[in-house]
Amino acid sequence: MTRTTPSPPSALHLQGIWKIFGEDADSFLQKFGPSPADSDLQKAGLIAAVRDANLDIHRGEIFVIMGLSGSGKSTLVRCMSRLIEPTAGELFFEGQDLLAISEKELTEMRRHKMGMVFQHFALLPHLSVLGNVAFPLEIQGVEKSVRQQRALDMIELVGLSGREDYYPRELSGGQQQRVGIARSLAVEPDIWFLDEPFSALDPLIRREMQDEFLRLQGLLRKTIVFITHDFDEAIRLADRIAIMKDGAIIQIGAPEDLILNPATDYVAEFTRDVSRAKVLSAKTVMRPVTPGESLDETLAHHTKVQDLAHRAVNSDRHMGVIDDDGVIIGAVDNQAVLDVLVGNEPPRTN
């Protein structure tokens, strides 16, 4: 593969990223070339946590990395901020070569451009909510009144006003993660890493936090890298998903792509139990419009089947699908909707 400079909409660009744990991983890669074989790794007693990751994360998108424990997703996200130094590969952030910058520049970049949320919150137990949220600004040497005002704004943003004086252990898990989120947003990062932010929470709270997260993203439009082991969470939140297994990325695509065209049986296994009505959109299930056909109403092409099902099933009305410009591009009838709802084989698009 030739070296390419990332195109502008790409916030983060990874090419051929490897992370190999074990002694003398560097010299091993030099000896066995850029993509060593499994058997060679095993013989050297090394573990490849990330194998040849190639990614482009677009500005303003929610990019979810999904994989089971041990799949390397946490290592990969740490490679992106160099919390873990990649063994090989290229890493560009906003066109800047992250692997080439000095420790000092990296610190500056983390201070101002990156935010991270942790699975177990990683709140500082000796600081109050206010202290925790103001902490990243304190590190930068921001004046006290300024950073406190900023922290109060963030606390209000995540709905914790009135609890500024509480200590982390006096809060519930969900509240603690709200603090974690407020803290990571306090520096107005360009890129926001969330490492399984809701995995430690109860299912009900998790759902609430997902809604909250979508609300925040609606306001802020950050570039987001979101790690999860929960496929439902991934399809609920993601613009695009990367699925990882044994350190390798096996498929990248929008939720709909993964469901309609799983690259491997492994991916298909995940998608099997997913409610298709929640993922598939009108555009996917529509049929061409018969010339001269009269349409009773129209709906947007990205409307999920789940949301149009009620209308479609309870009437014989013909619904036209329009694209962003309002042009009719197809029609949905109730048979197509019923097929999705009862789980008949979805239409393949290729």
Place this chain on the structure above:
Amino acid sequence: MEARQSFGDVARTPAWFWGIFAVIVTLGIILFFAQDQAPYLAKYPRDWVIPLRFVISDWMQWLIKEFDLGFFTFKELTRSIAWLLEWPLSAANSLLATGFTFSTEPGAPVVLPAAPWTAVIIIFGLLAFHLSGTRLAVLVTGCFAYLALFGQWHSAMITLSSIVIAVPLGVSIGFVLGIAAYRHPVFEKWLTPVLDLMQTVPIFAYLVPVLFLFGFGPVAAMIATMIYATPPMVRVTILALKQVPADLLEYGNMAGCARGQLLRKIQVPVAQKSLMVGVNQVIMLSLNMVIIASMIGAGGLGFDVLSSLRRLAIGDGLEAGLAITFLAIALDRLSQAFADRPQTSRHSQSYPLLTPSRFTLAALVTLSISWPASHFYPALGVYPESLQITTSHFWDDLVKWININFFDQLEAIKTFILINIMMPVKRFLLKTPWVIVIAVISLIGYRLGRFRLAVLGMALTVFIAAVGLWSKAMITVYLCGVSVLFAACIGVPIGILAASNPRANRATQVAIDTLQTLPSFVYLIPVVMLFRVGDFAAMLAVIAYSVAPAIRYTILGIQQVPAHLIEASRAMGCTPNQIRWRVQLPIALPQIMLGINQTIMMALSMLVITALVGTRDLGQEVYIALTKADTGRGIVAGVCVACIAIVADRFISQWSHKKKMELGLPA
């Protein structure tokens, strides 16, 4: 696969082990009866002894007399360190005990008297109230009131002044070394064995070099105290920093902390509670050192205990010993309260009444009122002698009475145990050929930890033989072994009982907390009162001093048995006894063994002190070296004690570690 292998490794001792063991024992028996044929195998020959002690003594002489660092000599360097430390120490001493004279001439008039006893009591009471509440305030005030009431105030303040200087210094040094070791693994690798040695070589052994380098007096005593009390702080610092959760460090890096910021703003505050454990240890060890430090001029309570012990003035010794204990209890609880002080937000009800600033204000007000007031009412400044009480005659009489009325019974117990248990063990160990002991140690070492432990065990035991202290070392092993055996027989059942009964548990915790705050010397007083000098008295003191960890670890081990296992056993129909013997004890065993390990370590450190009551082991060797100011002799004997301690510690820890792996318990 590997886990299974190690499982089989521990679970069944292989035949080869018993085979070799049998061969060694047979050889031992043959050698025992054929001593004349190969005497050098039975007893380490005198000609083979390496004169290490003379080498060390000569080196020490050279260091003091000739070693030149260019602009100044080594002795000038050490003496100037002593001179530097003199300043804060004498300031604290003036403030608490002697008053300020503002003149270096002896006998100069006191310009400003020492802080009034009333003020000291009130300030410590307020501090206790500030940190924890009324209960602690009552306890601390009571402890200090004892000092005044029983006429120990002046000595106690001398002791306290050296503690208030030694502890912060020791804590700071330990903290800095700990951080360095945490940051530089290579440094840690070098530091760990040094710490091991510092903690296992008996204190007496390095009193002589300290004496030579820093002279006789409070400063030298304080330096010895710091050498003794600092290592745990280093260890605790390393451990505490390592225990800071990884995601907090990651967060710190993501927030863009520089290295110093990470340390100051994340690692230290998060580890603060663990670090306070180290501070507490430094305080307790410093107090433990009080009596020993008085041998090189510390004065204060330690000197009082020591001189009464020498005069066999039981009552006086007991009262001064109790004074150290109360001081220790007060400082221990204060430091614990500081570590545990609640950190709550202002909305919480337990927000302290007395904020730090209000406390400081109250303390200053107390001082500024009581100091001038004591000028007009001297009783407020110095506790009046007429109000002092003493119980020393009561104790002297009690001992006399017991010795008159129960002499025969006490003597009978002593003789019975000496003849039937102690003597046979002693004779066995002394008669066993030295090569056989070394062979057995190496074999066990190999079994437990392959070549690493085999070589370690062999090297350290050969060292003991080579420096010519074999038989003294065997007496140490015998006294330590018998004492630990008794301590285990007492401690483990108490621990089992306490673990199953909450009320007994609470009582036991108070008892062992108290036992552990008592300075080791205090244990000598009652045993000498009742059994006079000798191995038996020494053994009793050692048992009393070292039993606490056996109890504590047994309780801990049993409480750590997972509740679902107990539940499952009950569901299968086990009786409480079956649960105890078949479930709780086997699982708690590795932890109990760690307790026994601690007991051995404490027993060894106590043994050196019992040399004062006439044992003939390595401890005596160290003590003689101290009285003769023989550096080499003391250090060599001290290192031999350390060798025994290290072998015991490594072997037992390794066994416990393997056993825990086998049981799938967290290491």
